[in-house]
């Protein structure tokens with residue numbers, strides 16, 4: 235018998251907010267995994283810089299996963315678990331180790347833009363429900379992914 239959760243949201247609101255966070259968590263996990271893979275497999279004259287930049291980005295993303303998952307739990311929903319669950323939830327495609335460095339940079343830049351879109355959709359659901367704690371969590375993710383996208387874009391030589 236489940237205890238009722240009295241944190242100021244309806245069960246429907248909690249479910250909808252958690253669904254947005256779950257999608258954001260899955261996209262973040264998939265992009266974490268791809269960025270770590272590109273840290274391993276990137277090649278070329280800028281190897282050292284790219285290897286380090288990818289490490290900074292995957293480390294930042296890795297650290298953020300826990301907060302999103304625990305926010306889902308605080309809302310009273312289960313966090314997704316396992317490769318299969320994440321694969322079904324994410325729209326980020328697996329990386330290709332054979333890709334040239336510039337292709338990796340461009341792909342990661344576009345992936346961050348995808349995650350930003352997922353974050354904005356989740357944010358609007360949380361905002362609609364006056365869930366300030368989730369809004370705060372997602373706002374920080376937006377800031378981080380916009381920064382990652384900028385660094386990748388600038389590394390490619392764009393404004």
Ligand SMILES: [Fe+2]
Pocket residue numbers: 273289
């Ligand atoms: Fe490493």
